[in-house]
Amino acid sequence: MEKLDFTAALPEFKEKTYNIAEFGAVSGGLILNSRPLQEAIDFAAGHGGGHVLVPGGLWLTGPIELKSGVDLHLEEGALLLFDKSKEEYPLHITDYEGTRRIRAISPIHARCAENIGITGRGIIDGNGHLWRMAKEFKFTSREWEEKRSVSPDTFLSTEEGEVWYPTSTAFEGFRYGEPDLSKLDDVKALEMAAPYYDYYRPVMVELTHCSRILIEGVTLQNSPAWNLHPLFCDNLTVRNAWIRNDDSAQNGDGLDLESCQFVEIDRVNFDVGDDAICMKAGKNSEARRIKGPTENVYIHDCTVYRGHGGFVVGSEMSRGVRHILVERCTFIGTDIGIRFKSAAGRGGVVEDITIRDINMVRIPGEAILFTMGYALKTMKNGTLSIEAPEDAEDLPEFKNISISRIYGRDIQWGIRIDGLEQMPVHDIHISDVALQAKHDIDIVNGKHIFFKNINIKG
Template structure:
């Protein structure tokens, strides 16, 4: 018995040592596996890339971390040697490492140690024009600072910072700055447009939009040579990974991008964890992460504070996106915090290839212009469906906590016209392949304290939003839930307290079920539009006989109270 006990103790100790000695990739794989459990759709669990236990310190290739010496060649050589050896880690130690573009290779982990800052150069000459995809369309853009095409098993890890020198590239609108900030910016160089409203880093950048339009109107597709005259205007995304498999972003801070910050395009098996993404709140096109036509993605425990949409799903724009036909699908987003951003979580507006099978859970949005943002417009086409969002907490939302806008015209949420104005001007047009469709979207356990609008659901007259579920939604807002061109909507066990207008406003909305709704006192519902009908209200205490207001053209038979 004594020997058996001794062998048992040895076995337990051995197993404990094995558990302790597990490589980090095993731990991450277990975490990712847990986030993919019990999903409401089928999804392959992304594989975590693994790398040989070999380090290639950039200092061994001549790199100097003084913030003055260019290390472009040292990064290139270190990555090349690592790849040739069969893979490993390219280590960036503490220091400020000035460099031009860094091109990744397969089986390379770019690892930033604590105190490491990769500072990309603001010298435009280091970023030649290359074929790219931006805002859902193929076009020539300047080379992305950190890039990789058609790679497998790549990672960017560690606790350092990657800075894209965005201030050298971005225009800045005067109204977004204080008088002192504007004065200092103008004094730093660059040019101000004739209206005095926007600062540009160069005259070429300022005239880029008009000159690019002239080139395109000439009837010929401009090539690299012709586009040199507008190169300063063609800002790159900071991190561009295209058609890559088994991608890991784990730990670093990604900040100050020229345009979007992180842009995985046509990638598969992507894991993003524990990262911080930062851009100035005023940064033009300063998105956080844009997943475009990607599949099998898990993004968790990450923080965002940016100038445009924070976490955004896309799939190409208009005819190009539809022909490419690659949806963003099988995506899990969990345990993330967003501070400033146009949208905390966004789908669109470039969603022509479709977006489906998405789960968003346990996220916190503090001060985002919109919390949950869905946007598109006629001409896009595409289908957004099977979206599951739950356990989202929001605070201090300047516009809508939840916003569906199918009349998106490129304006920031705080600058856009009202949903009522868009709806009143809308005319029904024929349904074609260019008609966007949003359906089968489920929102549960969503709360918000302080918003202008609790919820805006705005579809199209020819293609209403359909099968939208609001379950256990709790909000305080100036205005309540507004619906324009929607059908098959369910509001269940929800509480919305408003300071102005009805708790629920309906215009051209049908087949609405309201069950167990709390709204305080005053007007529960105002109805308008000759298509508004089949409204059922159950288990809801009304505040007097005038709790429901019928507009012109709406029959009182449109509402059933049980």
């Protein structure tokens, strides 16, 4: 998409404010405020909507559900901290990593809501470190020994090194394994998983089938799994926000935009433990049964610090990703700059994407990477295995992608393209690239790859 040809419709809110303190919420971090916070949201929704105000202070809460017409507004100095308890985080079946999965309910969630917002200058903290497993190679020896002292019996030795779980229930949940939803009815699967609730780490903000959404000004941080996951949403605007996770955060993605349309991501800062700005659209044949590409997305003037990739497509992209414009972004220290990834079995088409005016520095991987050989490594009984494609004939396709005016220093690889023999990466236009990198260009299974004015020096 060379030129913007859509706008994301903004929500409209009634000019009425509901202070959570007036519903009995108490700041200070010692009193759980789940009930008064939800009562404020419900009351506002039931009276035509408005702004639910979280004043300055420390507010402890459990999960909350956003409702139509409601803007959750955090004043500067407000810290909304999510507690963790089995009672407040029931398991349910949702979409995660592109397929139906068992997860604990998300700290902030909405379904089939219209005109919703999360705004203000405050901070939302998911207390994710209480949920997340950890891998030894991401920590210093001193940090790792501290984890051993906290929970010495929840370690597992793997080919990647030790893996630590923060609780015995999460550890036992891993050993027990996730019930197979393709072989069990949902009720039975949830019953089997229930004793190990915190193994099923939730996305922090999950918005499903919602329309006209504004996320503005706030900081979203420390998520149990992904940070922000809009799924089958339309008319979403995220602007002037911070999305943060520790660089060691397992599955600590920033934004995972899945099967959404009419989206603007404007001046957002990311500093995360996995992919930062990621376009997704379901995984494999299960996802392709439902139409819903990610399309009509405008991403601009964003900064990404740590992350596995600055701008990423995939690997779950089976419903298709198209009509995307990314411009004027900066990547500082991401593992990879621009990253397209998929694998045999995904199917789906990624096309009509324009990326331009990108600056990047200190990239230990590639500035630009296309790979169809991506496969998620999973651990089973302490052994790494590679997920097999459901149908090797269902080939993903990357085509009609334009990348221009890319500048960077201190980069390992300039450009790498790794397609499939049966389906090469094709019709890719890359121009006006100036990089200081140890290696320049490597292409395997690429077709109609056009370069113009490429300058890569060691």
